[in-house]
Amino acid sequence: MDEVTVGLAALERTPLFAGLDRQHLEDVMTVAGRVSYGPGEAIVERGDPGDAMYIMLGGAAEVDVGGRYHRLERGNFFGEMAVLAGKPREATVRAVEPVEALRIPADELQAYLLDHPHVALGMLKSLVERLREVQDRLDTWIGGVW
Numbered sequence: 104m105d106e107v108t109v110g111l112a113a114l115e116r117t118p119l120f121a122g123l124d125r126q127h128l129e130d131v132m133t134v135a136g137r138v139s140y141g142p143g144e145a146i147v148e149r150g151d152p153g154d155a156m157y158i159m160l161g162g163a164a165e166v167d168v169g170g171r172y173h174r175l176e177r178g179n180f181f182g183e184m185a186v187l188a189g190k191p192r193e194a195t196v197r198a199v200e201p202v203e204a205l206r207i208p209a210d211e212l213q214a215y216l217l218d219h220p221h222v223a224l225g226m227l228k229s230l231v232e233r234l235r236e237v238q239d240r241l242d243t244w245i246g247g248v249w
């Protein structure tokens with residue numbers, strides 16, 4: 104299988120792109136590039152500019168969210184926050200197993216999302232889930248302090 108076919112097969116199994124037809128998935132592949140990282144390597148670093156978003160194709164990475172680690176595996180995406188907000192990276196994401204990912208550069212991502220609102224909606228849903236998870240953690244912490 105060539106690289107595009109492998110990428111398309113992986114995207115088809117990614118919840119963010121669920122329901123998109125082949126043409127739309129191929130659109131992603133025209134803007135995305137394959138990248139790999141070894142265990143221990145930082146994929147994005149806290150404070151860096153948001154130059155791209157990543158979609159995990161395989162392996163595992165971890166986000167350091169204030170001393171707690173959030174695991175990212177096939178189908179998960181990350182790095183969208185700095186791109187969408189035009190602000191520095193919120194957290195460091197590090198490979199913990201060999202990582203294969205798709206990298207979508209910031210400029211292409213904005214244009215892609217404007218053309219594919221379905222995907223933008225999927226990203227919003229994931230962001231809300233993340234917000235709720237952080238809020239729950241904060242509530243637990245505040246509950247413990249009081």
Ligand code: CMP
Binds near residue numbers: 147186192196
């Ligand atoms: P960004 O800030 O661009 O780079 C670090 C990424 O880690 C961030 O985008 C999100 O994709 C991800 N991230 C940040 N905070 C959390 C969290 N609490 N849970 C899961 N992922 C997160």
